[in-house]
Amino acid sequence: GGIITIDPGYKNTGSCESAITFLDGEKGILRYRGYSIEELAEKADFLEVAYLLIFGELPTKAQLDKFNNDIKEQSEVDEDMKKILDGFPKTAHPMGVLSSLTSALIAFNPSSVDVSSEEAMYKAIVKIMAKFPVLAAWTMRKIKGLPLDYGDDSLGYVENFHKMMLSKPNKGYEANQIVYDALDKLLILHADHEQNCSTSTVRIVGSSHAGLFASLSAGISALWGPLHGGANQAVIEMLEAIKADGGDTAKYIAKAKDKNDPFRLMGFGHRVYKNFDPRAKIIKTAAEEVLGDLGIEDPVLDIAKGLADVALNDEYFVSRKLYPNVDFYSGIIYRALGIPTEMFTVMFAVGRLPGWIAQWREMRLRKEPIGRPRQIYIGENHRDFKPIDQR
Ligand code: CMC
Secondary structure, eight states: OOOOOOOGGGTTOOOOOOSSEEEETTTTEEEETTEEHHHHHHHOOHHHHHHHHHHSSOOOHHHHHHHHHHHHHTOOOOHHHHHHHHHSOTTSOHHHHHHHHHHHHHHHOGGGGOOSSHHHHHHHHHHHHHHHHHHHHHHHHHHHTOOOOOOOTTSOHHHHHHHHHHOBTTTBOOOOHHHHHHHHHHHHHTSOOSSOHHHHHHHHHHTTTOOHHHHHHHHHHHHHSTTTTTHHHHHHHHHHHHHHTTSOHHHHHHHHHOTTSOOOOTTBOOSSOSSOOHHHHHHHHHHHHHHHHHTOOOHHHHHHHHHHHHHHTOHHHHHTTOOBOHHHHHHHHHHHTTOOGGGHHHHHHHHHHHHHHHHHHHHHHTTOOOOOOOOOOOSOOOOOOOOGGGO
């Protein structure tokens, strides 16, 4: 082999060529398949964006109807999967449950590992697009101790997901366009973000020719961490803590700057965006609109805005180009929609699903080699084995 260079965290290493998502961190540009995120968030719906990411073009009406119908046909989850759900304690974190259930799904859908043709791949994709929101909704019913809701095929993808999560037993289900639109927008904004930690995980697991669902299950675990998707939960917990502490934002800014304090301002900073995160801009406006439309006043939004105002004018944050990221305001919307804090990262996962699928599909269709980074060894040189009584 040649000379090995190390690049911890792959800060400067490209792992693949990709035609899915374009991101310019200096200019704050994000595009899916060439379409700007601002336009998609405004004009498209989540299923259209999923189709665009996975198959490369915006669907025609006929293509979208077919995709939607194929998904609806697969929306049942095997009854035995519920026994697995039942086995978890109520206190289980929904991300662990979601990752486990996604992996368990393989046992009940063994044909999903067949990706020998594009048709076979399409079948696996439709299956997971159909069943994933069901599993995500189950994790919500679990923490709430509610019986499962089987959904309603006459509803759209996002509406049905919302119903399965939040319907109240014996009270029916009230549709609300403001809520759907907000949810749809959030899911679109989370749908792909090129080679982030979870997506790279999905690609690398998939590169061993493990199946799609196994790769996704690994991606969910990667997303769980507080430096990645778990930041949306961590942000609200942080804002709540600041509120409980009398709303003293300056104190927390000082903590975040203190190199002897492990505390970081959650929802701030990004590996690639060094000017602003275009998703955060859209979400901040959406948060204000949704709270206004629903007539909700959340003191945590004021704390968030106060924190951002201070940080954006502080030399520490300015010089390091640390700005609010996608996770900074998203939790405030989720809360307004009645979604509990532990569920926020699951919401992110449902949004990111089409991106993970698109990236996995691209990797397989391009017949990429197995992902297998190298290292520079810094351990002991050769030494002789010592029997246990001589150590
Ligand atoms: N609060 C305080 N200081 C920070 C923060 C923060 N949130 N983020 C970065 N820094 C400092 C860091 O200490 C370092 O300072 P110095 O140069 O003095 O050592 C400098 O800024 C560069 O940071 P880094 O850790 O080298 O940057 P990275 O690219 O490795 O990490 C990050 C990126 C997003 C993990 C990090 O900014 C972070 O931990 N942010 C908080 C968690 C978060 O909000 N994550 C969500 C990311 S966006 C969506 C997603 O992926 O889910």
